[in-house]
Each structure stands twice: as structure tokens, then as C-alpha cells.
Amino acid sequence: ETVLTQSPATLSLSPGERATLSCRASQSVSSYLAWYQQKPGQAPRLLIYDASNRATGIPARFSGSGSGTDFTLTISSLEPEDFAVYYCQQCMDWPPITFGQGTRLEIK
Amino acid sequence: QVQLVESGGGVVQPGRSLRLSCAASGFTVSTYGMHWVRQAPGKGLEWVAFISYDGTKKYYADSEKGRFTISRDNSKSTLYLQINSLRVEDTAVYYCARNYYGSGTYCDYWGQGTLVTVSS
Numbered sequence: 001e002t003v004l005t006q007s008p009a010t011l012s013l014s015p016g017e018r019a020t021l022s023c024r025a026s027q028s029v030s031s032y033l034a035w036y037q038q039k040p041g042q043a044p045r046l047l048i049y050d051a052s053n054r055a056t057g058i059p060a061r062f063s064g065s066g067s068g069t070d071f072t073l074t075i076s077s078l079e080p081e082d083f084a085v086y087y088c089q090q091c092m093d094w095p096p097i098t099f100g101q102g103t104r105l106e107i108k
Numbered sequence: 109q110v111q112l113v114e115s116g117g118g119v120v121q122p123g124r125s126l127r128l129s130c131a132a133s134g135f136t137v138s139t140y141g142m143h144w145v146r147q148a149p150g151k152g153l154e155w156v157a158f159i160s161y162d163g164t165k166k167y168y169a170d171s172e173k174g175r176f177t178i179s180r181d182n183s184k185s186t187l188y189l190q191i192n193s194l195r196v197e198d199t200a201v202y203y204c205a206r207n208y209y210g211s212g213t214y215c216d217y218w219g220q221g222t223l224v225t226v227s228s
Contacts, residue, residue, distance in 0.1 A: 038153075043203055043218035055216060087153055095167035095169065096169045099152055100152070
């Protein structure tokens with residue numbers, strides 16, 4: 001089973017700043033990686049799939065990069081609504097599909 | 109618009125069984141695979157199971173094999189998750205999600221979830 005490790009656990013930034021979130025896989029997942037955003041009391045929302053493709057309706061300030069074992073989600077300029085928990089997910093060798101433990105992006 | 113509405117959660121004693129349902133609408137349900145994903149209180153996301161569009165392929169997380177059964181009724185546009193021999197650690201919000209195929213497989217639409225609490 002591929003383990004995904006996200007860092008940092010918590011990221012404290014201000015609106016307008018750039019956010020960089022990391023996801024590292026225990027073995028190569030090629031580009032079979034997604035990012036989700038989850039706000040309190042809500043279901044997750046797909047942001048990025050296949051490492052770098054934005055899902056439908058996702059603003060251009062969200063971008064994904066990486067391949068193999070190291071991936072990054074970048075939010076170019078934080079909006080107030082971007083403060084949430086972010087999860088990465090791999091599907092290279094599924095089943096099982098696995099998720100990272102999450103990064104909490106909080107307002108500084 | 110795509111809608112997924114889960115139901116069937118509640119408080120249940122350890123060892124009992126429960127069947128969760130997910131009513132889907134706003135898309136051609138019979139052409140999409142579907143997932144169940146759960147989230148224990150204050151914890152991260154855990155993938156539970158997948159069923160193909162026609163129900164012929166079913167995959168489970170290893171920890172759930174044998175106790176969980178995923179199924180679907182395309183005539184009713186409904187997905188199900190049967191959970192037997194419930195354990196305290198099964199306490200979670202259970203989400204159904206529509207499968208999306210990019211090059212990989214992902215979850216593009218999610219329901220709001222149904223809470224299952226296992227407690228004596």
C-alpha cells in the first residue's frame with residue numbers, strides 16, 4: 001500500500017500570500033495524484049487530478065505539480081475562502097486508494 | 109446538477125449491522141463507477157470501497173474486506189453500503205462519491221455524508 005505523507009501539518013499564512021503544500025509518496029505513483037479541499041462541515045471538493053489538471057470550476061490560482069514521489073499544491077494568492085484542510089490522494093496501485101493525512105491551512 | 113444524498117446512518121450498537129444508501133441524480137448513474145469514503149471524527153479521509161458502473165467489479169480496503177459489501181441498483185439510481193459486525197472504530201461520516209476517470213481514478217462529486225455512530 002502506498003503511504004502519502006503531507007507537510008506541513010499546519011500552514012499559517014495571510015490572505016494574498018502564496019501557499020505551497022507538499023505530498024510525498026512512499027513509492028512512485030507516476031502522475032496518479034489528486035488534491036482535495038475540505039472546509040468544516042462540508043464534503044471534500046476535487047481541486048486537481050492527474051497531478052496538474054484543474055477540476056471543473058476550480059480557479060486558476062490553484063495549481064498542482066510533480067510526478068513520481070513528490071508533489072506540490074500551490075495557491076498563488078490566498079483568498080479568505082481558501083483556508084481549509086487539503087488532502088492528497090493516489091490511485092497508482094489501487095485498490096486501495098489512499099489519502100494523505102491532510103494539511104490545515106489557517107489564517108495567520 | 110449532480111446530487112448525491114446519503115442516508116441510513118445513526119447510532120447503532122457494536123456487533124449490529126447497518127445499510128447505508130446514496131441516492132444519485134443529475135447524471136446518468138448507470139455509466140459511472142461509485143465510491144464510499146469515510147471520515148472518523150476529527151480525522152482524515154479513508155477510502156472504503158468502489159463499485160463499477162454495472163456492478164460487476166467491486167474493490168474494498170483491506171481493513172473492511174468481509175464486513176463491508178458495496179452494491180448498487182441502477183434502476184433506482186441508488187448505491188448501497190452494507191456494514192456487518194459494526195465496531196466502535198467504524199464510527200465516521202460516510203460519503204458516497206462519483207468516480208471520475210482522468211488518467212487515474214478520482215472522486216469528482218461527493219454527497220454531504222451520513223454519520224454512523226457505533227456505541228453501546
